[in-house]
Amino acid sequence: MSDKAADKPLRVRMPIGIDYKWCAGPASTDYLTGLKDGRLYGRRCPVCQMVYFPPRNGVCARDGVMLGESVEVGPKGTVTTFCIVNVPFLGQTIKLPYVAATIILDGAHLGFSHLLQEVEATDVRMGMRVEPVWRDKSDWDYSLENISHFRPTGEPDAPFDDYARYL
């Protein structure tokens, strides 16, 4: 090897990676298999009686106990808070402006985020009653993406006191 070659930095490729086995756990298994069937399952805390949808890690974060019985919730729900997205970004597929809303399903006590469509962004408000619009059944998987979006039901708004506690 010439001196010149020795001066060149040595480069090596060392790809790294580890495979993992991820277990959803019993609570999220109910949730995910329910979605596959087009049904919405949460779990109830045996202490505070709150129904978590999604059931997160299978425990009540407030009481530090395992969540109990599986409870079917929804499919209708109430918008608690929302965000009107006006800013374009790379890879954007939804027409601006659109609304990302936090929704509490009927029978549940924990909000989750989803897309709100079939309504002008300026007409969205806290307390608005909404329902899911499911994708074609042949596309369903173990995923909340089985729901394409939520849309207004046209029912009267829920009174503020109904959801004030969960904001």
Next chain:
Amino acid sequence: MRDVGIVAFAESQLTYGTTNTPVEMIVPTVNEVLKNAGIERTEVDFWCHGSCDYMTGQPFSFVAAVDALGAWPPIIESHVEMDGAWALYEAWVKIQMGEANVALVFGNGKSSAGDMNRALTLQQDPYTVAPLWPGLTAMEGIGACAALQAGTVTERARRDGAKNGNVLVSGSESADELLSRAVTSAPFRDHDLPAMADGVSAIIIAAGHAAKRIAKRPAWIRAIDHRIDHQNLGWRDLARSTSAAIAASEVGVHNDKVDIAELHTTFSHHEQLLINALQLRTDATRITPSGGALVGNALMAAGLSRFGHAARAIFDGTADRAVAHAQQGACLQQNIVAVLEGN
């Protein structure tokens, strides 16, 4: 210095291949240690958790563990990317600083979530060692070649493991039988390697009056010390554990008799290295009567369990003075040594 003692201990049944999430694994053991102490969670004024994100493959996975604690009203908590024994050390410092009186510490690991031999490689130097993927077993093999005393250690661990119902493996084979088995990963036979496990360990420590209120006979932490060897394996003498020896000397292991020593032995040859480093007399000191990590190594919990089993021997009067040891990293890189006393 404040008097600080271990007042309660709980550990889960060890398994391999649990379908629970890490958070679902933690809840029963945390609730059990509170029950063992007979206190409400609101009486705990500091919480500390040990776990390793590389084991789950999720950054900040430990944040979810707070869900397991019932953090309402809000709690004061912390996390170490280490075995739960280091969480105990942080809690001990917190209590010494007067910022807490009762602390709950726990460690959890789900070894079955991936290839831990590879995952633990990521704790090595990220530039010159980790990219070569040596694997933990190979690194420990280098150390074992320097100081192997296979056979006798595992014989005792497997026999003791049968008495501790929570372990993963146990057996009554003689050392000769074990040594007649095939070498699976030279210089190791399978029984020289830790039985990788999924599990959780939790301990409550408390200061002075609080400790006396909670436990009949607290295991007082008379001294605790943490020392680290250089991370470069080539710069160390792997036939000895210098950091364990310094920690043992700092805590005064030999100021009095040692009834039992719970050593965090993950590979069988560690035990002799640790006996040498701590200068234990095996005729006077019972070594790791729980069976230790060789018979059930719930990563990030097994070290804390050594503290728990040492404390349990004080609780029930089996020992008046015990040594608890925990380690982390390849080839005994980091070591905590503590002296626990009943009186």
